[in-house]
């Protein structure tokens with residue numbers, strides 16, 4: 001982190017706020033889904049957005065602005081506002097919108113508080129799997145009230161690896177080629193459909209590793225912090241800091257380099 005480090009009290013306050021607002025937003029999403037969704041598409045015909053994505057983002061920004069009017073926001077559905085406090089909230093109101101539309105489990109709401117572009121607190125609420133994850137920088141990660149700490153990983157050949165795919169055909173063809181190289185060399189692959197939940201699955205040991213290219217900041221911010229605070233290494237293929245638009249890798253530190261080598265061999 002550059003600039004001044006936030007104090008523990010501020011980190012804890014931001015984390016609780018992220019958690020409470022994420023839970024409230026998923027309650028709204030569940031209610032709106034039951035009333036019937038208006039479904040639209042964005043970048044491609046496969047990239048869905050619903051009235052609930054927009055309503056949840058509006059709710060999140062209204063709640064955050066009421067309590068912290070000087071903060072900025074960056075939301076998937078366009079909720080960008082600059083602030084003066086140095087804190088910017090990076091928001092995915094519904095990560096895994098395709099799951100949400102199909103009533104397929106695994107979607108979630110992801111909210112992170114960032115300072116100087118670095119997440120310092122965040123939460124991911126995923127009601128269909130009954131999970132609320134949160135973390136604060138230097139303060140650990142939890143699933144509900146249970147602290148998360150990664151266990152030693154299996155060898156790569158026995159690792160369960162999560163990944164995801166973008167929305168353009170070209171991007172998917174490249175991702176499929178990498179996947180084809182990986183699949184015979186790991187235990188198995190999971191494609192849950194929500195990057196924030198995948199990163200939390202690394203944090204909670206539900207998968208051993210996760211990689212994906214071409215994410216957006218709101219897919220990454222809260223989940224990456226939660227994984228890192230649980231003890232995972234989250235980074236780029238060259239071991240540098242994770243950049244959403246590049247290839248993001250998350251795993252136990254003992255698995256990270258070998259997974260990166262395998263991904264590089266695969267052409268990532």
Ligand code: IPD
Pocket residue numbers: 076092094095096097098163164165166192193194195196212214215216219
């Ligand atoms: C998507 C999901 C998906 C991932 C895509 C994301 P969205 O987010 O996280 O798992 O593979 O890269 O764009 O569009 O459902 O908010």
